[in-house]
Amino acid sequence: MPHPPKPRVVIQKPAVDIVSLEQTISALKTENGELKKQVTESQTVITGLRRDLDGATARLTDITGLFMSQFAIERLADDLITCLKR
Numbered sequence: 001m002p003h004p005p006k007p008r009v010v011i012q013k014p015a016v017d018i019v020s021l022e023q024t025i026s027a028l029k030t031e032n033g034e035l036k037k038q039v040t041e042s043q044t045v046i047t048g049l050r051r052d053l054d055g056a057t058a059r060l061t062d063i064t065g066l067f068m069s070q071f072a073i074e075r076l077a078d079d080l081i082t083c084l085k086r
Helices: 015-085
Strands: none
Touching: none
């Protein structure tokens, strides 16, 4: 003897929930876009600051080299004066 067919159960969410979820998704997409823009702007600033830092580092290296050269010249001058006084 065949079994009677089982009743089919369909569960539907109210339309209000769907609208609410769509609004939430839309708000999240907007926020995500704004955050991506902020990240891009921050990366641009960081890149500029890195470039500035690299330039400052190069200048400091040059200045250090000049000081070392000046120190060497002064030492040679002191040594020469010492030799001449003998």
